[in-house]
Amino acid sequence: MKGPLEGIRVTDLSHVLAGPACTMILADLGAEVIKLEPPDGDDARQFGPFKNDQSGYFISINRNKKSVCVNLKTEEGKRILRDLIKISDVVVENFRPGTMKKLGFSYEEMKKINPGIIYCSICGFGHDTLPEYSSKPAYDMVVQGYSGLMSITGPEGGPPVRVGTSIGDLVAGHHAAIGILSALIHREKTGEGQHVDISMLDGLVYFLENAIVRYTMTGEIPGPLGTAHPTITPFQAFKTKDHYIITPIGNDKLWALFCEAIGRVDLIEHPKFKTNPLRNENKKELIPILEEIMLTKTTQEWMEIFDKYNLPYSPINTVDKVVNDPVVNYRKMVVEIDQPLVGKVKITGTPFHMSKTPGEVRTPAPLLGEHTDEVLKNLLNYTEEEIKTLREKSVIN
Template sequence: MSRDKTAALAGIRVIDLTRVRAGPSCCRILADHGADVIKVEAPAGVDPNESISGPRDGYDMQNLHRSKRSLTLNLKEPAAREVMRKLVATADVVVENYRPDVKYRLGVDYESLAAINPRVILASISGFGQDGPYAKRPGFDQIAQGLGGLMAVTGLPGQGPVRAGTAVADLSAGLYAATGILMALVERQTSGKGQWLHTSLLEAQIAMMDFQAARYLMDGEVPQQAGNDHPVSTPTGVMPTKNGHLNLGVSGDGQWRALCEEMGRPELGTDERFATGAARTANRALVREVLEPLFMEDTTESWLDRLEAASVPAGPIYAMDKVFADPQVRHVGMAETITHPRRGDIDLVAMPVHLTRTPAHISSPAPDAGEHTDAILAELGFSAEEIARLHETKAV
């Protein structure tokens, strides 16, 4: 595979020891921005959970592991651990998401890595933190959603806890880890030294609760389920229309008055029951009782046009096929096409941040397991005879 030498992270080598979602999504960010991400995985038959991310050519593996190279290593073998040491000596970053104690058994803890390469940065992603009473528990996204408060505020009032429809804890942990890696790389320019950074699904999930968490910490207010309504602002949320639904996002008093004008009820804009945000929140049920019949008088499409003209925030509610058919989504390029050797042209989810000089780019589909093993070993200085021996002994 050819790498873009002008990409933002060109020249940065990352060893990806991760699997499932949080760690791979972190490394995906680095890979799409040009880092040489080497996905280290066990040879076939060594890892009993090797199929945990689904089929190799399936959507999840392709979306998570694109733009990477693959090296197979059986880290239980001394010869494979020697390969790892040589790889670490060339690396800028190592990313792992083992349970906290496992890294020490495998020799990929920070002290061991820094002894080989003092400039290396280790990023660790765990379920609940590197120590403490839950440190050795296996971490899963939905467990973190529950423990971190998200499930308690998601769903309709009184229906019981509901998980979010995407892996919020996993993906945000990956984002925070990638952010930490970039900060550590910048700091290394001054100190010349690497460092260990770590985050967890639990910490990331709590951070993603943001204002909901701050409501409790500052004011002692425990957020409850608010369904499709915004918990502290109204009218926001889902409104029924003549032929479906739309999302309404009115927050300021000026937006409220503009909405009332467009709906033909200007007097509601100054009605003391609704004139301020505090009054509307106190009369949330009455606001909805007044608005719902009015929205039912016209179609979603018509309302969206009318509200846009009135500068009232509103939008459609799409299933995924509609998302990628939307003209703005097409314009910003959130689907990127790559050619796969067996599946042909496939579309993957593009990077959502745009660098004007050094943009992200999906450089290749997810590699086959061990696809780049021999090439990487040769880069590390192994001879053809040594590479053959490593294969014979099942070290790679």
């Protein structure tokens, strides 16, 4: 099947995670993504785990792309980038603000080369921001802390905890892809390109939904609650005889079924627990009662009981269980690729399931510079002699 973005060409100047996450989405959806890497490659190629000197980190985020290795600090390298901009629809970069301008490739300069170009920048605090933040370095951990996310993550009363994945980078990548797709639709209507300015901080603040409105409406400063929900009770993980089980009881109908399932129908109409606002108000009294009950059976036993009552629940799966889970595999969210120099390796699949133009993992992550000659010769019409000269001058690898 052809992807919905077939015919869209992306010049990808990004590195490590936020930008590559964005361009992987576009590539999964059928765009041609040409990843420009410096002579030493994307920094992510140096991050483990490794097999045969190949980075699993890089492999996990760069499938479906082409790699062109070019030194953009040379005039000849800049010419290659200019030539690519002329034939591209989108450019993505995630350098510090000001870096691309120093190279001579700000948005203002790029749109002179290609007026319809969609230029997406991803950085920690945004390009249109306060002057003191314009060149501030930012990693995922920085924005997890700055955004307030870490202040509400972790056990109640405990120290702040980093979310277990690089969510600041990944959210920014997803928001960048949404922004690019929206800009492509706008260009289709008007012929205008534009600058898409994505901030990692914006993305995590956007995801604070309930925490921000709780503070603005009540003055309460949210803190970490472990697995518990701040305004719905019971909506958390409970320790069982052998592990844990999550019980998100999101309304009063589910509360009645839950009480039947655990053999405590007397709690259904209890004056302190009858409605969610009451349960939430009296959670310090309710939760210990439920904790004691949940300890009486194993997780599997509770799962079988909750299934009978059609209650929402989940064990807390470890990654090995997720990789081998039947529904995860049925949805093709773990796929096997044949990675050069590595062999068979399993990576995450694509979440874009569409009846006509689904996302797809078509090719493995590229070796460094694997497609340099192909792109220069077939797309940019460089001659064999020109390519040979560029390689001799160390402009390309």
